Amino acid sequence: MASSVTRMNNYLQSKGQAHLLSWSESSSGPSNQIAWTIQCKVDGDVLGTGVADTKASAREAAASQALQTLGL
Numbered sequence: 001m002a003s004s005v006t007r008m009n010n011y012l013q014s015k016g017q018a019h020l021l022s023w024s025e026s027s028s029g030p031s032n033q034i035a036w037t038i039q040c041k042v043d044g045d046v047l048g049t050g051v052a053d054t055k056a057s058a059r060e061a062a063a064s065q066a067l068q069t070l071g072l
Contacts, residue, residue: 004063008040011072017042023059040066 002010012018020043029035036055040048040062047069050061 004060004067007072008063008066011067011070012042023062025055025058038062042066 009018009021012021022041022044024039024041026037027034028037033053035051035053036058037049037051038055038058038061039046040050040059048062048065048067050058050063050065052058052061
């Protein structure tokens with residue numbers, strides 16, 4: 001199965017709205033225990049937020065939540 005990030009990109013591309021997708025990221029904690037927070041935004045609206053110890057995992061969680069928000 002495709003990753004949630006890929007599914008999110010593909011969904012928006014199919015709607016001609018890929019240009020509306022953006023991500024914001026921040027980190028917190030000491031350098032040996034960083035927690036990444038990433039938000040998945042469509043047209044500036046936050047549809048999903050993911051928090052994890054790696055950027056990739058946080059982005060995947062945010063995309064998964066965004067897909068659920070969109071009912072996909």
